[in-house]
Amino acid sequence: MAKVGLFYGTQTGNTETIAELIQKELGGDGVVDLHDISSSETGDFDDYECIIIGCPTWNVGELQADWEGFYDELENIDFNGKKVAYFGVGDQIGYADNFQDAIGILEEKIASLGGKTVGYWSTDGYDFNESKAVKNGKFVGLAIDEDNQSDLTDSRVKTWVSQLKREFGL
Numbered sequence: 653m654a655k656v657g658l659f660y661g662t663q664t665g666n667t668e669t670i671a672e673l674i675q676k677e678l679g680g681d682g683v684v685d686l687h688d689i690s691s692s693e694t695g696d697f698d699d700y701e702c703i704i705i706g707c708p709t710w711n712v713g714e715l716q717a718d719w720e721g722f723y724d725e726l727e728n729i730d731f732n733g734k735k736v737a738y739f740g741v742g743d744q745i746g747y748a749d750n751f752q753d754a755i756g757i758l759e760e761k762i763a764s765l766g767g768k769t770v771g772y773w774s775t776d777g778y779d780f781n782e783s784k785a786v787k788n789g790k791f792v793g794l795a796i797d798e799d800n801q802s803d804l805t806d807s808r809v810k811t812w813v814s815q816l817k818r819e820f821g822l
Contacts (some may be wrong), residue, residue, distance in 0.1 A: 656820065657699060660706030661689040661718035665707045666741045667796050670809065674704065674739065677813040685820070694728045701734055702820040703767070705758055705793075708741040713750030713784070715757060726761055736762055737771030737816055738793025744780040746802050752795045756784030757791040769793075770819040773812060777804070805812040 658675060662668040668688070675684040684704075687696055697703065710716045715723060740755035763769055773791040785791050794812040796805055816822075 654683045655700060655792060656702045656704060656822070657687060657697065658684050658704040658706065659687045659689050659692060659697070661708070661716040661722075662706075663708060663716050664673060664759065666796075667706050667716070668738060668810075670741060670796055670805070671704075671706050673806070673809050674706075677693055677809055678817070681709065688718070689722050692722070692748060694725050695803035697729045697731075697734075703731075703734055704771075704816075705736060705737045705738045705755070705762070706740070707738075707754040709750060709752055709754040710745065713753035715754045719754065719758065723758075723761070731762055731765045731767035734767050735770045735820055736767040737819070738769070738785075738810070739771075740785060740791075741796045741798060743799040744778050744795075744797050746756060748779070748805040751778070751783045751797075752778070752785035752791060753783060754785075755764060755791070755793050755795075756786070759785070759787075769814060771816050779800075784808075 734799040738755040740752045
């Protein structure tokens with residue numbers, strides 16, 4: 653079975669916690685390698701055909717600081733033939749006009765570099781105004797709101813990971 657590379661940036665620890673939940677749900681560290689983007693290099697992406705990107709939306713619709721610092725480096729990664737899934741952590745009530753923007757920003761860039769987006773997620777059950785992460789009526793990846801809907805996180809992760817297993821062919 654092909655290993656999955658999960659690359660995340662975290663500011664408060666929430667995104668790292670979700671990354672660990674996803675890793676566990678996908679089968680543990682025998683299946684998923686976790687990479688904190690703050691200590692990652694472009695070559696770290698080469699080993700994976702299936703990639704998961706995790707990024708919280710920070711401030712007003714911005715990338716988390718470590719992803720912001722790595723953003724230009726994405727140009728140096730060959731994403732052709734790679735399946736890429738996204739998850740984001742954000743606050744749909746406090747930041748209703750840019751909920752999950754960060755994963756939308758990353759998905760747009762990585763898709764332009766040849767990455768095939770998988771893991772689209774329904775917007776049903778969320779209450780927000782706008783998001784750069786919505787494409788064709790769905791989020792480009794799993795949307796987590798620990799501030800307002802933490803009671804739904806576990807079931808959302810389980811459902812999404814089940815979908816990813818099919819889409820990744822695991």
